[in-house]
Amino acid sequence: MIYRRVALIGLGLIAGSMGLRMRRDDLAQEIVGTARSAETRSVAVELGLCDRVVDTPEAAVADADLVVLCVPVGAMADVARRIGPHLAPGATVTDVGSVKREVVAAVAPHLPDGVDFVPAHPVAGTEHSGPRSGFAELFENRWCLLTPERPADPAVARLTRLWRALGSNVEVMDADHHDLVLAVTSHAPHLIAYTMVGVADDLRRVTDSEVIKYSAAGFRDFTRIAASDPVMWRDVFLNNRDATLEILGRFTEELFALQRAIRTGDGEMLHDYFTRTRAIRRGIIEAGQDTDAPDFGRSKSDREGVA
Amino acid sequence: MIYRRVALIGLGLIAGSMGLRMRRDDLAQEIVGTARSAETRSVAVELGLCDRVVDTPEAAVADADLVVLCVPVGAMADVARRIGPHLAPGATVTDVGSVKREVVAAVAPHLPDGVDFVPAHPVAGTEHSGPRSGFAELFENRWCLLTPERPADPAVARLTRLWRALGSNVEVMDADHHDLVLAVTSHAPHLIAYTMVGVADDLRRVTDSEVIKYSAAGFRDFTRIAASDPVMWRDVFLNNRDATLEILGRFTEELFALQRAIRTGDGEMLHDYFTRTRAIRRGIIEAGQDTDAPDFGRSKSDREGVA
Numbered sequence: 001m002i003y004r005r006v007a008l009i010g011l012g013l014i015a016g017s018m019g020l021r022m023r024r025d026d027l028a029q030e031i032v033g034t035a036r037s038a039e040t041r042s043v044a045v046e047l048g049l050c051d052r053v054v055d056t057p058e059a060a061v062a063d064a065d066l067v068v069l070c071v072p073v074g075a076m077a078d079v080a081r082r083i084g085p086h087l088a089p090g091a092t093v094t095d096v097g098s099v100k101r102e103v104v105a106a107v108a109p110h111l112p113d114g115v116d117f118v119p120a121h122p123v124a125g126t127e128h129s130g131p132r133s134g135f136a137e138l139f140e141n142r143w144c145l146l147t148p149e150r151p152a153d154p155a156v157a158r159l160t161r162l163w164r165a166l167g168s169n170v171e172v173m174d175a176d177h178h179d180l181v182l183a184v185t186s187h188a189p190h191l192i193a194y195t196m197v198g199v200a201d202d203l204r205r206v207t208d209s210e211v212i213k214y215s216a217a218g219f220r221d222f223t224r225i226a227a228s229d230p231v232m233w234r235d236v237f238l239n240n241r242d243a244t245l246e247i248l249g250r251f252t253e254e255l256f257a258l259q260r261a262i263r264t265g266d267g268e269m270l271h272d273y274f275t276r277t278r279a280i281r282r283g284i285i286e287a288g289q290d291t292d293a294p295d296f297g298r299s300k301s302d303r304e305g306v307a
Numbered sequence: 308m309i310y311r312r313v314a315l316i317g318l319g320l321i322a323g324s325m326g327l328r329m330r331r332d333d334l335a336q337e338i339v340g341t342a343r344s345a346e347t348r349s350v351a352v353e354l355g356l357c358d359r360v361v362d363t364p365e366a367a368v369a370d371a372d373l374v375v376l377c378v379p380v381g382a383m384a385d386v387a388r389r390i391g392p393h394l395a396p397g398a399t400v401t402d403v404g405s406v407k408r409e410v411v412a413a414v415a416p417h418l419p420d421g422v423d424f425v426p427a428h429p430v431a432g433t434e435h436s437g438p439r440s441g442f443a444e445l446f447e448n449r450w451c452l453l454t455p456e457r458p459a460d461p462a463v464a465r466l467t468r469l470w471r472a473l474g475s476n477v478e479v480m481d482a483d484h485h486d487l488v489l490a491v492t493s494h495a496p497h498l499i500a501y502t503m504v505g506v507a508d509d510l511r512r513v514t515d516s517e518v519i520k521y522s523a524a525g526f527r528d529f530t531r532i533a534a535s536d537p538v539m540w541r542d543v544f545l546n547n548r549d550a551t552l553e554i555l556g557r558f559t560e561e562l563f564a565l566q567r568a569i570r571t572g573d574g575e576m577l578h579d580y581f582t583r584t585r586a587i588r589r590g591i592i593e594a595g596q597d598t599d600a601p602d603f604g605r606s607k608s609d610r611e612g613v614a
Binding site (some may be wrong): 182223248271277 | 381405430431432433434435440449450452478488489491492493494495496497498499500501502503504505506507508509510516517518519520521522523524525526527528529530531532533534535537538540541542544545548551552554555557558559561562565566569570572574577578580581582583584585586587588589590591594596597598600601602603604605
């Protein structure tokens with residue numbers, strides 16, 4: 001039992017997974033959840049994501065010692081403004097947003113004295129979204145990044161305990177550094193995947209379903225992350241603009257260099273580049289952040305799905 | 308039994324998978340294999356990829372009624388020149404290259420009259436390469452594209468039977484059309500993945516292992532295809548230059564439009580774009596070309612790999 005009463009504001013993939021895990025492992029005495037849509041609230045009751053579902057954020061935070069903001073980044077300011085006056089003294093407020101600097105700027109001004117704000121980002125997720133997509137093991141062996149202003153606060157240590165109990169490794173870092181690193185490992189890759197899928201979608205109209213039929217040649221890998229929640233990702237890009245544009249600038253520069261090598265027939269440059277990029281996957285597999293099974297191990301499930 | 312004697316020239320992922328499947332299902336009376344490297348030849352013997360392994364392409368094709376060129380695209384011309392004089396009358400020559408127009412140009416001139424050339428491309432593979440990476444089910448429910456000059460030839464029908472027996476669906480198309488479609492579904496995505504991984508690799512030196520630790524946020528998906536065989540991919544880009552550059556041009560155009568939307572804060576444009584790209588993944592899953600399991604189903608194998 002790490003917290004007495006946890007309030008989950010927003011009940012999508014992340015909050016649902018937190019709720020299921022906290023209930024399974026008795027990490028809080030009571031979990032109260034709320035979501036803007038009545039349908040989401042009713043799914044949350046049906047699936048038992050929380051102990052209790054209420055209609056408003058104001059009601060959810062009453063007497064909570066931990067409040068977790070699980071709404072899209074663009075909705076954080078509004079939620080913080082609404083709950084501010086209703087927070088219990090000594091409560092900790094945290095979030096699960098994929099960008100941190102803008103979330104701090106949006107949330108912190110609305111919190112009263114005596115409430116600790118510990119921004120957090122669980123680096124975990126799938127391409128599915130909504131209250132039905134959560135599962136208790138989502139955070140297992142993933143990282144959760146905390147970007148508190150005062151890392152030595154007891155509130156940080158307590159939230160760290162919760163994330164470890166949820167299965168994560170925890171690291172504390174500066175919000176700006178977080179936003180740059182995630183621009184590389186998440187935001188730029190997502191935008192690139194969305195772009196490639198958009199290009200293919202245009203061409204699909206020309207070539208009928210060929211883009212879909214022959215997608216196993218590489219393209220389908222991009223479609224997974226390009227199937228992620230559009231509202232969440234719109235907000236990520238609008239709120240991590242500088243770092244994302246910086247990484248995309250570097251990306252374009254490199255892409256042009258490779259295009260030039262193709263145009264001029266510089267096979268040596270291409271070969272060296274493609275050799276260098278192999279090592280990084282080995283590092284990811286050794287760090288336990290991906291499976292070594294060919295094709296992410298999906299070939300087997302593909303086959304099982306076939307009559 | 309579809310062929311009497313099949314010669315596999317080159318013994319990597321594709322040839323190894325063909326050999327294992329043909330032996331398992333008795334699709335040929337005898338399978339003879341060869342590879343340039345003595346080590347690969349000895350692994351092929353050890354794993355039983357063929358019935359018999361010989362030292363040279365010339366020896367492998369003797370008396371074969373099907374010859375399959377399974378070498379990188381850049382090596383096709385040299386192999387064709389060497390085997391040309393040794394091909395049996397009435398034999399069919401085919402290949403498994405990822406580009407078709409340049410392969411036709413490289414191979415056809417070296418083949419004697421009375422030998423049929425039926426270019427082929429099995430749209431299947433994994434990020435692993437080499438003789439140890441093959442498995443008999445690789446082609447199951449994947450597509451094999453044939454680009455023969457004379458689609459009505461009996462040699463085309465016979466090779467179609469083989470590919471169906473290997474588990475594939477078969478489609479006949481024009482070589483140029485093939486190269487454009489594959490530039491979208493395979494070649495451009497691979498170059499983009501290589502580029503993104505290259506950018507991250509540069510940044511890795513700055514941020515130590517953070518790029519690896521937080522790769523589960525999206526980046527790791529790119530590293531899989533960027534771990535593919537460098538020689539194979541160098542040759543693909545050098546030999547499908549025009550189509551790849553055309554698709555990359557469209558890609559850059561779209562990417563710039565999205566970057567501009569981020570810079571100007573055009574959330575509506577981003578949201579609409581990200582919504583549109585969701586549908587294409589649904590199509591791929593419905594076509595049986597990818598799994599619907601979250602994260603390609605790998606979350607489970609991740610967890611299994613963790614103590």
